[in-house]
Amino acid sequence: MELEDIAILACYISPNIPLEQYKREVDDIMDAVTEVDKKMVIAGDINAASPLWGSPRANVKGEHWADWIASKNLSVQNKGDMPTFVRRGSATFIDVTLTTRGITNKVKNWEVQTEESLSHHRIITFVIIQNKIMSTSHLRGKAEIDHETFQQVLSIFENKITNHTEMTQAIKRAQSAATFNVRPQRRDQPYWWNEDIGKARSRCNAARRALSRSRRISQVAEARVLDMEREHRERRKEYKKLMNESKRSEWNKLCEEIDQDIFGQGYKIVTRAIRHINTPYNLTQTEKEKIVRELFPEHEDTVFPSYPDYRI
Template identity: 35%
Template sequence: MPLRILQINVDRRGAAQKLLAKTIEEEGVDIALVQEPNIRMTSNNPRWILDSTNTCAVFCANPGCGVVTHVKGQGFVCINFEDWSLYSCYISPNISLEAYKERLHLILDQVADSKNEAIVAGDFNAKSPSWNSPITDARGTYMDAAFQAMDMVVLNEGSTPTFARGATASYIDVTFATQKISRLVHSWRVSTGESLSLHRYIFYNINKGNVTPKKEWVERPRPQADVFKDAFRIAARGVIDVKSMVKAIREAQDLSTVGIQAGQNRLQPVWWNEEIEQLRIICNKHRRSLTRARGRDTPQTIIEELEVGYKSGRKNLKRAIRRAQRRKWDELCSELEEDPWGRDTK
């Protein structure tokens, strides 16, 4: 089966990273390439690999996808498969052109030194017609020439911007590939669904197939000790024999392992509910209406009304996520207060 890849800059936003968890689960994503992750939300989870500057990361949603090793550098994370590599990259817009060139060559030198077929993706904050930007800047011109010199091609397709702030749209999230592996990538697209980030989700598939991962990559998710203790006290209430004890331990481990849904390898927020789902649908409708209006000869007054509706929808979705998380935590605390020893007293 092909590998399902998601690429996104979440702008350090907690709400965007929380929604990312649900999107990964719904879309069947194997690997997420994330730029500007929320650092607090990546800690204590071995499936997150961050670069040396904490500006980009890889999240392995499927531990059986075939990754064997990884390399972390300044502005990039590289995960290596048996005969090819996948990169998550970020270069800040707030550095000089010379510093930009140096960061870019750190990435390209790693690609050249590895001698692997490679897919290099991320937020490069550069503009060029080669990836459908109507604007060209010095960074884009230089980066385009640098990747061409490496005989790598751009995989971006379509005219949907990868970044939008108000009426301003940009094409700054790019996916490159070496010639051979580029022919195995398909269904590259920019999603118009809500991400709660200024950037949009990018999805694509790689027809490399899943293989058995080597031992140096495989890591079982580590439960959070304090959460495990609390969860076990609750789960152990019904323990009457060895079988039920084993079940209680497994339930506590699933609950306390960051980002993992019980019984699955994929990410699933335990706080997700029907209210959040409906608010996301509403938010997506507002976003699509606003995007269509901006692409047509729509009066400014109508666009402003649509902007108000979209901003309100985003705010309601963020608030609902925060409420749901607090409610889940309060439920756990309440159960512990009622039975702190994990067993019913008579």
């Protein structure tokens, strides 16, 4: 996926393939990194172990990755303080985020989230800071300073400062230009969300946190850990069941409503999603027309046969 001057490469390599095939797939990924002339984030489930991203020991696959990381001058964003894959009694570090040199310092707040993901893989989040000049008068909560931008702006005033007051003003302007709000935007809940699902998610997260704590405490009896694992599975099953039931029910309601009112809730959901799409592509009119023709091909008018009218 390409976004302006940044490319994001998502990858997965199966742990069940032969080692030589695994190495070839890693080589193909690195070839792609070379071919794309953009700053790049490489993120994925690579099923390899290395202390570079938190594993206690390296395996052959991890050493192959480490060789490529060194040769390509890549940086590992993983902090290595929390496993990314947890299943029963095992916890591993197999989900890795790499960056090329041009974007390494722009990736902030890389975190393994603790909320329930309905998967053995945990959710990983991070923020990419762009060099954009912006006012900070509206910012609330946590913010970050882009030091490169700060220095660039401050250098503009460097030869114009004659006293401490002008120095203070120059620092304030540089700070204002280089400060970015990194608080994630609040997402609207999907149309099928309800209070029961929210409570089930809270119970599921609480059970998962309790299980994680018990695994870290050696004094907790094994039987108690097994009980907590069972509790977590049940809570996750309940959470998933409520979501699936609500999705199915609300989808059927939307379909029925569209037959009655095409500008109802279904129309609002679609237009709301389209409104937030910010495409990174600058298409020519010819390219747009080609896409329309591919998606909506022209057909000859269908002529339906006529039948005698048997009505009395």
